[in-house]
Amino acid sequence: MTKLSRSPAALLLAAILPLCCTAPASALNSDVGALHASWRGCLHRNFDLQALVTSRTLAVESAVKSCRASEAAYLAALSTSPLVDDEDVSRVRPALIQRAKGWLLQKASGTRPL
Amino acid sequence: MRIAISKFHDAVHALKRGIGGLGLLSGLAVASLAAMPNLASAQTLASLPSVASTISTTGAARPISAWVTFCETYASECAVNVSEPATISLTPGVWNTIVSVNRRVNKSIRAVTDMDQLGMADRWDLAESGAGDCEDFQLLKRKLLAEAGLPRRAMRMTVVIDEKGEGHAVLTLITDRGDLILDNKTNSVLPWRQTGYTFIKRESQNAMAWVSLGRAASPVTTANR
Numbered sequence: 001m002t003k004l005s006r007s008p009a010a011l012l013l014a015a016i017l018p019l020c021c022t023a024p025a026s027a028l029n030s031d032v033g034a035l036h037a038s039w040r041g042c043l044h045r046n047f048d049l050q051a052l053v054t055s056r057t058l059a060v061e062s063a064v065k066s067c068r069a070s071e072a073a074y075l076a077a078l079s080t081s082p083l084v085d086d087e088d089v090s091r092v093r094p095a096l097i098q099r100a101k102g103w104l105l106q107k108a109s110g111t112r113p114l
Numbered sequence: 115m116r117i118a119i120s121k122f123h124d125a126v127h128a129l130k131r132g133i134g135g136l137g138l139l140s141g142l143a144v145a146s147l148a149a150m151p152n153l154a155s156a157q158t159l160a161s162l163p164s165v166a167s168t169i170s171t172t173g174a175a176r177p178i179s180a181w182v183t184f185c186e187t188y189a190s191e192c193a194v195n196v197s198e199p200a201t202i203s204l205t206p207g208v209w210n211t212i213v214s215v216n217r218r219v220n221k222s223i224r225a226v227t228d229m230d231q232l233g234m235a236d237r238w239d240l241a242e243s244g245a246g247d248c249e250d251f252q253l254l255k256r257k258l259l260a261e262a263g264l265p266r267r268a269m270r271m272t273v274v275i276d277e278k279g280e281g282h283a284v285l286t287l288i289t290d291r292g293d294l295i296l297d298n299k300t301n302s303v304l305p306w307r308q309t310g311y312t313f314i315k316r317e318s319q320n321a322m323a324w325v326s327l328g329r330a331a332s333p334v335t336t337a338n339r
Contacts, residue, residue, distance in 0.1 A: 036279025
């Protein structure tokens with residue numbers, strides 16, 4: 001193969017490689033589940049700490065704020081999972097946050113005043 | 115537990131015979147109980163909430179690519195006939211048929227991910243192999259219920275976020291007693307509010323399309339079911 005004939009192949013490869021490697025991979029549900037568990041763990045840890053020094057409602061808000069990074073990782077994976085896309089995730093994010101707050105408040109209900 | 119294909123087909127045919135023999139639209143509830151005595155015990159129609167609750171739709175949603183492929187292959191499964199009733203009238207006979215189909219399909223199909231079975235992230239079919247994941251269970255239930263006479267238009271594939279935070283497919287039955295959910299995770303046919311799921315989108319009742327369900331979290335937090 002001459003240098004001249006390799007050139008178009010190299011150009012083609014150069015064109016294809018970025019496409020293959022930057023295309024969003026489809027997240028498996030197991031990955032999504034693990035990231036969700038991680039976010040939930042973060043929320044619970046932060047909530048438990050904050051609830052020692054403040055009210056439960058403030059502790060919930062603080063936990064949600066502190067766990068933005070793991071929330072973002074979970075939502076990013078969710079948006080590339082088979083059944084859900086980025087538009088769905090944007091639309092439903094408030095409901096997911098609300099559900100997470102419900103878990104935290106339920107967990108501690110009856111132990112401290114709101 | 116692996117179910118032999120022939121065993122699965124026998125089960126489905128037996129189910130079809132049972133359902134077909136009911137004469138669903140004639141409301142033969144007694145026949146249903148006689149044909150499937152082991153299925154009628156757990157849930158009763160009277161156990162549903164007296165106030166019907168429906169999920170509100172908020173606008174168009176992007177279809178799932180695997181659903182588009184499914185609809186190319188199984189066009190009749192996706193077709194929407196707007197002359198069909200948009201709501202299922204729940205008689206005791208219809209209720210018994212729904213409960214039994216839900217339970218039998220859940221029992222007959224082996225749950226396996228598309229990645230494990232087919233090496234791909236998502237593929238929708240009717241679990242012809244005797245195995246499938248969540249949407250395959252629900253598509254088969256809908257096919258059997260439609261064959262039993264229920265209006266396909268009132269049975270809509272639906273995407274939710276489940277207790278593990280993952281996308282999950284269920285079948286929504288739009289009935290005169292509210293929106294009911296068929297799910298491969300439970301044999302109970304639950305009003306949508308009792309599932310604990312966050313509802314994302316479902317098939318349209320008016321076209322081959324999807325509609326968003328907006329901010330529709332069911333209030334029950336069955337987080338660890």
